[in-house]
Amino acid sequence: MxxxxxxxxxxxxxxxxxxxxxxxxxxxxxxxxxxxxxxxxxxxxxxxxxxxxxxxxxxxxxxxxxxxxxxxxxxxxxxxxxxxxxxxxxxxxxxxxxxxxxxxxxxxxxxxxxxxxxxxxxxxxxxxxxxxxxxxxxxxxxxxxPVIPQLPGLESFRGELLHTAAWDPGTTVVGKRVGVVGTGCSGVQIIPPLAEDARHLTVFQRTPAWVLPKVDPAYPDWLIDQYEKRPWLMKAHRTKLRAAGDVRVGAFTKQPAALKAASKAAVAHMRSAIKDPQLRAKLTPDYTMGCKRATMSNSYYPALAADNVTVETSPIKQVDAGGVTAADGTVHELDLLVFATGFxxxxxxxxxxxxxxxxxxxxxxxxxxxxxxxxxxxxxxxxxxxxxxxxxxxxxxxxxxxxxxxxxxxxxxxxxxxxxxxxxxxxxxxxxxxxxxxxxxxxxxxxxxxxxxxxxxxxxxxxxxxxxxxxxxxxxxxxxxxxxxxxxxxxxxx
CATH class of the missing domain: 3.50.50.60 (FAD/NAD(P)-binding domain)
Structure with missing residues (x-):
């Protein structure tokens, strides 16, 4: 060459x-x-x-x-x-x-x-x-x-402004009024830990997410030891996981009706944590599961039901120095605004x-x-x-x-x-x-x-x-x- x-x-x-x-x-x-x-x-x-x-x-x-x-x-x-x-x-x-x-x-x-x-x-x-x-x-x-929404007045906001993809590890939300824009995968993940520490958390939701229970067990030391000593066991586990994943593709590509069982599980998951019927209505998707990426979490719905959390479904009308005003006129005063708005x-x-x-x-x-x-x-x-x-x-x-x-x-x-x-x-x-x-x-x-x-x-x-x-x-x-x-x-x- x-x-x-x-x-x-x-x-x-x-x-x-x-x-x-x-x-x-x-x-x-x-x-x-x-x-x-x-x-x-x-x-x-x-x-x-x-x-x-x-x-x-x-x-x-x-x-x-x-x-x-x-x-x-x-x-x-x-x-x-x-x-x-x-x-x-x-x-x-x-x-x-x-x-x-x-x-x-x-x-x-x-x-x-x-x-x-x-x-x-x-x-x-x-x-x-x-x-x-x-x-x-x-x-x-x-x-x-990262996508930063073009919100009217955003440049005037005097609080902290972060995107999930550029999170400052030194950021603390303790005692702060926090707003999160977005309820996709990153929103579903970040909202529970923020709700735990924030003085108040406002979740600005445009479209509710389908959220399934998350089966996420810790691997015991004995199993890790077995995988290390017997790699074939680990390969067999990987093969099983792969097969289970590829089986699901038919539901997404050819037979969306097959997702009904998973949808029912997601609704039951929400109902077990959300007792307020008005909040349930806000959080219930009106589209077929899988149309957007489905998420998994055991802490998301309990976080939204907490006393210090508000789910705002009215679109954002204006951002000013002190926070956000929704289209219905509700004013949300904020110290930190987080964009979980994807890429x-x-x-x-x-x-x-x-x-x-x-x-x-x-x-x-x-x-x-x-x-x-x-x-x-x-x-x-x-x-x-x-x-x-x-x-x-x-x-x-x-x-x-x-x-x-x-x-x-x-x-x-x-x-x-x-x-x-x-x-x-x-x-x-x-x-x-x-x-x-x-x-x-x-x-x-x-x-x-x-x-x-x-x-x-x-x-x-x-x-x-x-x-x-x-x-x-x-x-x-x-x-x-x-x-x-x-x-x-x-x-x-x-």
């Missing part, structure tokens, strides 16, 4: 995707680096450290298949435990020497003559540098760019300013509709790969399974490119429309598009552009045995 290329592969991001891709690249002997804008690895699990932050996927399934962890403390791991696991992987596979911390990608432009990407990167010291990469793998994730799921790519073949920009190409091939490659962007990209997030099981399948495909495509003596690989543009049409047809039958709600799963036109509308097993089969005719291998090594 040309000496003008600095690295064979540049990986952007050091969460699960970036770390997994780095391990694969190292195992294959590739020359690579990882660019990480922060001063530590971890991605989502580095940034989201708010009180109560946990994973809603079973611990033993939320790990790399080649690096199982017998030491999870309970069924659903906390953010701290997951971050510790990722740190362990970085040290075990000696990745730290390949990571460039405090380095943000400002722009990426494809050079067709060189068959490489020019990256403009900035460091924490303000230095701007240029890098040339033979290929780029984007592990920036969808849960990366801009395409913003992670937008800020990279990616320009591909013919001067096309990814931001413009995806403005009307996002088009990729299995969420990994996009037409017009050779030697560029997405990890956990569009239509590859899951609502029923672990995304780490999807990440590993994508890493396998990227590795195969790069190996094939090199074995052919080519310099570039990209998906053939003509096959992508039919692929997206099939995804649209499958998604139209799903609860995400027919369940009667709006969610971050859907684009502005109501199309599912986030979730994979099928089982993990199906996705793995498609990527593990790719049809190489679907890809163009161009150029030659001089």
């Amino acid at each position: 040309s000496v003008r290329v600095d690295h064979d592969l540049v990986i952007v991001g050091s969460g699960f995707s970036g770390i997994g891709m780095a391990i694969a690249a190292k195992n294959r002997g590739r020359d690579f680096i990882v660019l990480e804008k922060s001063d530590e690895i971890g991605g989502t699990w580095r940034d989201n450290r708010y009180p109560g932050c946990e994973c809603d996927v079973p611990s033993h399934l939320y790990s790399f298949s080649f690096e199982l962890n017998p030491y999870w403390s309970k069924a659903y791991a906390t953010a701290d435990e997951i971050q510790d696991y990722l740190l362990y992987c970085v040290e075990k596979y000696s990745l730290r020497e390949h990571i460039r911390f405090g380095t943000s990608v400002e722009r990426m432009t494809y050079d067709e003559g060189l068959a490489a990407w020019h990256l403009t990167v900035s460091t924490g010291t303000g230095e701007v540098r240029q890098l040339v990469a033979g290929a780029v793998a984007l592990g920036v994730g969808a849960l990366h760019e 801009d799921v395409t913003g992670s790519y937008r800020h990279l300013n990616i320009t591909g073949l013919g001067g096309h920009t990814l931001d413009t190409d995806w403005a009307d509709d996002i088009r990729t091939y299995y969420g990994v490659t996009a037409p017009g962007y050779p030697n560029l790969f997405f990890l956990l990209g569009p239509n590859t997030v899951l609502g029923h099981t672990s995304v780490v399974l999807m990440i590993e399948a994508q890493i396998g495909l990227i590795s195969k495509l790069l190996d094939e490119r090199d074995e052919r003596g080519a310099t570039a690989v990209q998906v053939r543009p003509q096959i992508v429309p039919a692929h997206m049409k099939r995804l649209d047809e499958r998604s139209a039958k799903s609860v995400w598009e027919s369940g009667g709600c709006t969610s971050w799963y859907l684009d502005d036109e109501g199309r599912n552009r986030m979730l994979w509308p099928g089982s993990v097993g199906e996705y793995e089969r498609k990527l593990s045995r790719p049809e190489l005719v679907d890809y163009e291998f161009t150029g030659s090594v001089s």
